[in-house]
Structures are given as C-alpha cells and as structure tokens.
Amino acid sequence: MPTRARPRARQAKAAPAVRPVSKPARPDVELLRVLSNAAAVSGDEGAVRRMVLEAIRPHVDEVKVDALGNVLAVKRAARRRAAPRLLLAAHMDEVGFMIVDHDTDGSLRFEVVGGVSERVLLGKAVLVGPRRLPGVIGAAPVHLLGSERLEMVVRPGQMRIDIGAGNQDAARRQAAVGERATFATEFAVLEAGEGGAMALRGKALDDRLGCASLIGLLRGGPYPVELHAAFTVQEEVGLRGARVAGYAVEPQAAIALDCTPANDLPDSRGRENTQYNARLGQGPVIYLADARTISDRRLVDYLRRLAEDAHLPYQIRQPGGGGTDAGAIQQTRAGVPVVSVSVPARYLHSPAALARTADWENSFRLLTLALERYDARVLKR
C-alpha cells in the first residue's frame, strides 16, 4: 500500500525541498493573473522567470537557470528506481515589440517580436520598458483619412509608439533602444452573468496558461516519474529555448504545454467553418500534427484513454500550421517521442486573448492524470 508523505517541519531556505502533503492541486487564477500581467517578450523573460523560480522552489528537488535563461527544475519520483524521465515544457515568453529607434518628433520606432499581425496594432495601448511606461501605437484619426488610406494596410515600419515625449532627446531618456514593449491589457476574470469564473481575458495567455499549469503540477505530486520541468525562453521566435532544454534533459518522452487558437466563430460567408483549429468549451486540445511535429501516437493514445476513462472532455487539434516547443525537443539528440496539450483560446497574439476556465481546469486534470499514471508501458511498441 503506498505510504502518504508526512508533512515535514519548515526548514531553512538552504535545506532540501519541503514537500506539502499530497493532494490534488488546482489551477491558480491569481497566479495566472500576475503571470499574464508581467512583461516578458522573447529574449527578455526575466520578470516571469523570477515569478516562476519563487513559485516552484519549495516544491522541487533541483532548479537552475541555463545559459539561455530557461528554468530547468527536477521533481524526483516517489520511488526513484527506474522512474521514467519525463520532460514537460511551457514557454515564458510572449509576442510583443522591441524599440529600435527614436524619431525626431519624440515617437519610438519599433519592430514586432514574434508573430503579431499588423491588423491588431493601430491604436493599441502598450507598456514600454522595465518601468512600464504607458504608450500608444499611433494611428492617424479616421476623420482625417481619405477613403484610399482607410483601405490601406499599414506596415509596422510606418507605425510609431507614442509615450508622450516631446522630442527625440526626451524619448531617448525615457526608453532605450532594445527595450521591449507589450500590450497594456489587464488580466480579468469574466463571469458573463452566470456566476463563477466562466472565462479569462488577458494578454500572453499564450503561454502563461501553460506556465501556470506547470507550476501547479510541480506543487502537486509526488509522481511515479522523474519530472523535469522546463520553463523555456524564445519559443515565439523559433523554439530556441526548448532545443537546448531538450538536449540538456535527454528525456524519454516530452509533453509541451501551450495555448492554441480557437478560430471557432461562424464563417463570415455563411458556410460551415471547417478551419477552426480548436474550439472553446471542448476541453484540452491534444495535437496529432502541426507544422513542426507529428506527435508520437503512443502518447496521443495514452492521453485519449486517460481522458475517456476519467470522462474528461478533450478535442483533437486540426492538423495544419503552427508549432510548439515539442517540435524542437523531438529533434534533440537521438530523438524524443513528444506530444502537445494546449488550452484553446480566441484572439491569440493580439492584445487580449480569451479562454474558458473549464478548458484550463480540464487540461490541468488531464496532465495531472498523465503524470500520476505514467509508466514504461506507455511507450511499448
């Protein structure tokens, strides 16, 4: 009969991890709030990294920050002998902007970091630099534009961030070249009149949802696996952190925790929407294939069986474009079987994304089960 972990006395910070009594952990909305509001554009993930380190330290056996800034943590198995080595990855970075120059009128030129469509930029509020200076991505007022200019697509190179600096020198003093900017969206829980947390709105739900889930999983357990958690950097600009994390950890299998678009609104032409990718309210999204990865069938079947046996909703992501950290991990060393599990959300890579709380909770339940039930038979051929 398995023994329950006994609560240990609080020890000094330098001592080995204090493990809480084993109980099912729940996704933490307040944690998600601070993660979503933090600014961590690709390559500048420090703010989220600090939050992650503080949140996980009491719950893991080892933690370090690697050369690129990935947080790599290990939670040893309840019984260590021959415990399978699993890697779970969630990325800390979000899409955003980088200041590249100061214009003579005091406005800031910028470049887009990661895949943000120019269609969602004009007129949006942003926060610039480590001091979070409020700014606006300027757009000429509608009543001054002739009909031609109204139709034109404006390129980001023609846009400017205005932080209210009167001239170039003032701008230089306020914001340095290389500083990042993010959308200025405040996280909110939406109840939509039905009582209770129906939905979550915030920037960077891709992939703070994944980070929050991974923190929650580390708070839970113990599990029958040697759990390696990688909070990765620079996913949005090419899965770069995951590649080195996969190489360092050398896992037997890996799961990427991410966020995937739900393009499930009705087709504007009245035809059936056949390219929704995923849908809100249908549960965690299991990937069979995206542009970078064909998931390992054994891992997909394992997750499907778990969900079905536990009567959890789940959906299969439409095969097609996109990619997650799994794509990079799969190709490390002599190869790693991988799968991705995402929370569906609308309006990703725009100022405010929207996800259903139930989808997040069900994805967390599925991942918890995946860790609790994992053994070597999952990968048997």
Added chain:
Amino acid sequence: MKPLIKKLVESYGPSGSEDQIRELVRDEIRGLPDYITVDPLGNLIAVVKKKAKSGKKVILSAHLDEIGFVVSHIDERGFARMQPFGGVNPLACVGGRVRFADGRLGVIGLDARRDDLGKIPALSEMYLDVGATSRADCPLKVGDAAGFWRPMAELGERLVAKSLDDRIGVAILIETLRALKRTPHEVAFVFSVQEEVGLRGAGVAAFGLDADLGIAVDVTRTGDTPNGVKMDVSLGRGPAIKVRDTNLVADPRIKNLLLQRASEAGVPAQLEILEGGSTDASAMQIARGGVPAGCVSIPTRNIHTPSEMVDYRDVQGSVKLLLELLQKPIEL
C-alpha cells in the same frame, strides 16, 4: 527484385504512420543483419557489424514514409477535409484514390463552387469522399492519415507506381543487405521516418549512430521529359550521384568515390544537381559535429504523383554500385 518493389510501393505508410511498412521491412530483412533496433522516433536500424580495423562506420538511409493526407475536418454530409503530409502536388490529386491505415479507400473530390476557377485548385478546395452520407456515419476521424492508392505497372524497362519515393530506395537497401557477402565496414541500414515532412527521422538516427559517413538513397528528378527542367539526368543512364541539391553540397570525396566505384563495377552513372528538393543526407550532414554525406539518386519522373516512373536498370545499377562501395575500402 520486382516482387519486393511491388510489395513495398503498394504498402501504406504516410509520414508519421510508418508502423505497417516498418514491420514489412523488418520481416524482409530478418536474420540478415547482426542486430535490428527501432529508435525513439520509429526509425528501423539494421546493423552489420564491423569486420576490419580499417573499416568505417557507414550509414545508408532510405525513408519509409510517403507523402499523404491527414483528415482535418468531417463536414455535416460526411465529406472530409484534409491537410497534406509532405509536398503533395494539388495537380495530381483530383480524382485520385487514397487508402487509410485500416485499408479503407477514398476518392479526392473538388469543390464545385471555387473562388477562382482559373487558378490551380488548392488542397483546401478538395475533400475526401469515403462513401458516407453524414457526419454520424462517416468512419473517419480528425487525424486519420492516408496515402495514395495505385497498383504498380510495368512499361517495358520502366516501373510506374506511387511512392517510388522512397520505397525504391528501401528496396535497394534491402537488396543490398541481402547480397552483401563480405564487408570490412560497419554498415547501418537506416529505414527512416518522416522524411517528407522535414527530414525528421534521419537526423536523430545519425546522432544516435555517430557514423564516419552517411549516404542517402532517394529519388531525383529527370530532365528528359517534354519542356522539362534543364537537368542532365535521364532514365536509363544509371544511378545519379548527387553533386548538390537545395540543402546539401555532397561531400566531394564521397561523390568522387561513388563515381570511381561505379566505374569499377561497370555501372554507368550520371551526375546530379537538383533544384528544389532535399534528402536524408542533408539531415545526416549536420548531425553531431558533422558527418560527411552524399547521395545515390534514382532518376524518377512525376515525383510526388501516383505515377512515378523509374528505369529498372537504374535500380539494379544502384545495388551494384552500393555493393562495390561496401565491399572495398573507404578512404576519405
């Protein structure tokens, strides 16, 4: 060798669904190598162990997977939408027949009401019809994968089939393994996965094997059809030895050695420069600290259509060339 080729090209195995074809190949080579293993991504690796101290560790790679389709949506009337696995040519699709893992067949249809009838249809304007009448009675699920379905035909010395890319390479490797009597080298026959979606199998296999050189056996285009590309490769002039393609500058030492061995074996050979294509060799070349890489190519017409065509004599010549290479010393 023709019965083996027929069995291989008519088998099911789109990228990511190579289990069936892998087992078929494993049955064909049972007992021949010193050991057989399947790596974490599903590559089948058969190794003939090193015999001489001066021997080299050589990888020969051919990919198991074929281009295909994956179901992305079932509509209300039971028609399925699909995404491609690999470089599917839309021109070769309409009216084509496909087969799924369980043997079920389907037909590729074309949306009648397209936005621009003048343009080549995109795959998103096509659908799979398996004879269902509604979503409820459609036996397909999102994620089901299919390959083309077409029996092999012989036109004199020419073989016509789907997935000669790269089942012809697989056949050549099997035949080479069967005929290999003595070799001073350690030879790893790698039957790789997921080449068509990005050379995903060969790179990790090369990492695991840590070889001295790697040679892919794959198809290449020809310049011998009407208004064809300007390419000095033709059917019936022997195996093509790759000089370069989009992602590989073949190691000149390997290219020259292959030319020399072809000459010694009395096998006519051609030199190949391919624009718009790559092989497992590209992935092998950048594995670990780098691996000298080259490619023996089978000239093929109509690549990535259900009626690819090779010349049987080029296939036989490729086997002779590989045997000559493996039976003699390799000094780079």
